[in-house]
Amino acid sequence: MDFSLTSAQQALQQKVRDFIAEQIIPLETDPRVTPHGPSEALREALVEKARVAGLLTPHASRELGGLGLSHVDKAIVFEEAGYSTLGPTAMNIHAPDEGNIHLLEAVATEAQKTRWLLPLVQGRIRSCFAMTEPPPGAGSDPAMLATTAVRDGDSYVINGTKWFITGAQGAAFAIIMAKMEDGSATMFLADMDQPGIEHVRTMDALDACFTGGHGVLRFHDLRVPATDVLGEPGKGFRYAQVRLAPARLTHCMRWLGQARRAHEICLEHARNRHAFGQVLGQHEGVSFMLADNAMDLHTARLHIWHTAWLLDQGERCNFESSRAKVVCSEAEWRVVDRSVQILGGQGVTGETIVARIFADMRAFRIYDGPSEVHRFSLGRKLLAAI
Incomplete structure (x- = not known):
């Protein structure tokens, strides 16, 4: 693996870095940033900026209007976008749309791509991915899927409850995972404005x-035409892996940008703040934390780039993406936590963006598989290989 960036990658990296610094970071204090994320009006304004800059939905294929980025290209671009809390939203590479775009490109029919994928890539609509359920349904264990889909003529009738569905409020359509009568799982595409779909509430969250x-x-007797099945019936769990393996890695990329920003803010503070007769960073306890941050950032980036490179070679990377997800979510979290500690009072207030990054990032160790589940899966695969 060659770790040097091509001239094209360097140019794209700088272009994204300048775009985020000049056009997106100034909007982080916009009053349209709500407790439940950027408002739809702010999202549209951000997307328009990325469209004008030629940076909208860069991971999509060139045929759909994207830049057709490789996985390594995405590692570079997504980290730069993630430097701002609003960057992924602006560039239309945020969850869950980024993963849904990848899945639809890989699995959807041409009619489904025209109806749902194209406007999603263009940033004109949002989507959600409805898989997680309240107990006793599916959480970390997808085999516990409780939402059902029953064939009725040329349609399927779906019943069940989902929660922790990111982006649900205001989404134009959903990809719904439901259990079939034979126990298999199928994915369905459904417009969110149908009477069979009820948005019960938006959950309070740290992020x-x-x-x-x-x-x-x-979902109450939601009727979905058979033509709106995503892929083939019964292959929902297989398609979930098509979506989740790369999506785990793109989460790592985006949050690496956030962790790097937190580190750079606390580093500047450590260089300029004086305490007990010397610059804060000269105190051994602080300098050790800065050194640990640098090591964690580099370790996370190496895991991301290596797994991205393997994906570009055509590898499935289920093991590697799980490993990267654990390593990166925990390393990047440590970086932000140390940054809060170094900043002291500024780290737990709105005086810097670090407190916001701290709250936003905590869930990363849980979603797309908690660290414990990934460790369990990795251990089983290691034992099976003996």
Whole structure:
């Protein structure tokens, strides 16, 4: 693996870095940033800026209007976008739309791509991915899927409840995972404005970085035409891996940008703040934390780039993406936590963006599989390989 960036990658990296610094970071204090993420009006304004800059939905194929980025390209671009809490939203590479775009490109029919994927890539609509359920339904264990889909003529009738559905409020459509009568799972595409879909409420959460927040949805006799099945019936779990393996890695990329920003803010503070007769960073306890931050950032980036490179070679990377998700979510979290500590009172207030990053990032160790589940899966795979 060659760790040097091509001239094209360097130019794209700088372009994104300048765009985020000059056009997006100034909007982080915009009053349209709500407790449940950027408002739809702010999202549209951000998207328009990225459209004008030629940076909208860069991970989509060139045929759809994107830049057709490789996974390594995404590692570079997504980290720069993640430097701002609003960057992923502006560039239309935020969760869950980024993963849904990847899945639809890989699996959807041409008619489905025209109806749902194209406007999603263009930033004109948002989507959500409805898989997680309240107990006793599916959470970390997808085999516990409780939402049902029953064939009725040329349609399927879906019943069940989902929660922690990111972006649900205001989403134009949902990808719904439901259990079939034979126990298999199928994915369905459904417009959110149908009477069979109820947005029960938006959940209170630590984070405020996802437009639409995290919602509770109820499906009551939702009728979905067989033509709106995503992919083939019964292959929902397989398609979930098509979506989740790369999506785990893109989360790592975006949050790396946030962690790097927190580190740079606390580093500047450590260089200029004086305490007990010397610059704060000259105190051994602080300098050790700065050194640990640098090591964690580098470790996370190496895991991301290596896994991205393997994906570009055509590898499935289920093991590697799980490993990267654990390493990066924990390393990047440590960086932000240390940054708060170094900043002291400024780290727990709105005097810097670090407190916001701290709150937003905490969930990263839970969603897309908690660290414990990934460790359990990694251990089983290691034992099976003996």
